Amino acid sequence: MKILSLNQIREADVYTTKYEPIASIDLMERASKAFVDWFCVKFKERKQTIKIFCGLGDNGGDGLAIARMLHNLGYDIAVFVVKYSEKFSENFVINLERLEKQLDVEVLDNEKLILEFNKNDLILDAIFGSGLSRSLEGLTKTIVEQLNRSEAQIISVDMPTGLMADKRNNISDTIIKSTHTIGFQLPKLAFMLPQNAEFVGDWHIVDIGLHQEFIQKSETRYFYSTPNEVERLIKPRKKFSHKGTFGHALLVAGSYGMMGAAVLSARACMRSGVGKLTVHSIPAGLQIMQMLLPEAMYWEALGGKTDSFISTQFTTKDISGQYQAIGIGPGLGVHGKLRESIEQLCEVCTKLNIPMVLDADALNNFSIGKGRDTIKKIPQNSILTPHPKEFQKLINKTWTDDYQKLELLMQFAVNQQVIVCLKGANTAIALPDGTFHFNASGNPGMATAGSGDVLTGMILALLAQGYIPAEAAILGVYQHGLAGDRAAQKRGMINMIASDIVENIRF
Incomplete structure (x- = not known):
């Protein structure tokens, strides 16, 4: 199994939407469904509250779609949008409109807020995915610090918020400490390194149907040896x-x-x-x-x-x-x-x-x-x-x-x-x-x-x-x-x- 760079993964998304073909919002739906399938096997009990924290980009869009699907399956869902900017991705907006027809969404925009958790809560982290290129600051840093202090399990969607996919973080960076990380399609280089273990937790890969032709022709020097191979x-x-x-x-x-x-x-x-x-x-x-x-x-x-x-x-x-x-x-x-x-x-x-x-x-x-x-x-x-x-x-x-x-x-x-x-x-x-x-x-x-x-x-x-x-x-x-x-x-x-x-x- 290849380990591709962040830029290659982005190119794989674009290639898939063009040559499958499939709309970007539908590819996001497919990725969210793959996450939900894994989640329902791992967490069968539907009594605990699942608190989903969503950013404003496509990773947040994933989180909103996951919230909608889990709600329809009978899970107790609470959704929080971390409003760190006035800009939103197109897919985020579409999924927010879909979700708001079924659930109320709480907007977090105050750095002085204090979040409350129960130790039995499950937290889904969809604030920033693999596209992060700078250290967390302001509102997102405040929220991640509070999530890390909670006693709840944290499941990150694609990447733990604050962790770079294929380059080093600063030693002082604030990074979410996940219990599980569910990566899309291929593992990230960050998953392999001991220094990231406390942030990644146990990682798992779900197939979201990225175009195999692109993956096969992509060059990389990093590989992950799967059992079948x-x-x-x-x-x-x-x-x-x-x-x-x-x-x-x-x-x-x-x-x-x-x-x-x-x-x-x-x-x-x-x-x-x-x-x-x-x-x-x-x-x-x-x-x-x-x-x-x-x-x-x-x-x-x-x-x-x-x-x-x-x-x-x-x-x-x-x-x-x-x-x-x-x-x-x-x-x-x-x-x-x-x-x-x-x-x-x-x-x-x-x-x-x-x-x-x-x-x-x-x-x-x-x-x-x-x-x-x-x-x-x-x-x-x-x-x-x-x-x-x-x-x-x-x-x-x-x-x-x-x-x-x-x-x-x-x-x-x-x-x-x-x-x-x-x-x-x-x-x-x-x-x-x-x-x-x-x-x-x-x-x-x-x-x-x-x-x-x-x-x-x-x-x-x-x-x-x-x-x-x-x-x-x-x-x-x-x-x-x-x-x-x-x-x-x-x-x-x-x-x-x-x-x-x-x-x-x-x-």
Whole structure:
């Protein structure tokens, strides 16, 4: 699913009215009906009062049409028009005339007004939609501040009032804090960013029938990976397949006291369909891995039983003809000799054209000292899976907001020609062509130690099975989140641990 800019959405509206064809007021009616359909499923009880706050533009027109439809369905409706100007959109005027035949409308035009709410009220925010281009002030700011102080649920129509659709707000801006945001046709970039979470709440998309031809030909660098689109990437298994068909993966992971990370990653790899898996780790990890995951083979690093870190000198002979994909990072620790080993492995994979996934301490070793000078040794099209702090260390930069973070992420992915999965809610996957794919699955219960190690193993398994790196990243991140969603249903978010994610991997 594409994420289009505000200007593109406006052009899509115009294109739809021209080539469907459909009158603008009828397109608004269709959008309002789509909102009402969602609302009636979510809020079936019709005993509470629904207070609808409408601006003077087309978003206010949506609110008036929604008020009329909900009133006709038996909901208790109170409508307030926020008169911040003497100008009204044509569609607003038409819908106001329609509504006033059925309901009284209260006009709010005094900045000193005091609104009254009950905690059981439902508030619909249709003051400003996605077209806002400046900070709220005066009457609208006063009203939004009072709405935010209410204990009522707030449902925003298309966009929370005060929030910019695809550019940064000022830190001092007043923005409505929605419980739900119902976006029209396509998600907005603002929905994807952590800094906007308290304003957007849970967001949902309703189809309002914008012309698909326009959407298909519109160019964008932002995409939202919907379940149907991602699951089409899964390759079916043929009847006469064997373990060799699905690849042999090498996982370099673990150190003294951190073998759990290696176990989690290895188990996730095996659960994600790899044909064979070899784990390379410290001598002391052999018994642990063989007991907890007998399905995996073990390549014991040279050294004594008390060695804390891997210091293998990787050569082409060790790797050539053996493995279809290599993952490195979970629980490795950070050490100068270890960094040298990682660099050697990257050089070998570049020479042999073996895809890699690098996580956690593999990246941390590139974040210190001379590692910054050798980061270009990471093979092109490798998949990196940092969380935000690890990414900051990797690029040795910080950001002031999430929009700047995306720019830094894009620059790094393009300049290094790698794929970066920046972990978090709606994980942002930056591809070497400068595009972003935001993930649709997952939940806060996955914020637990070892969750990232599970993701590394899943992506490694996909690479070994022959998925191209971009597909492995998008599919792996989605299936990781989906396994977390299944685990949350069984365990609850607070009770989840990373092993629960592994046990709920199902492709």
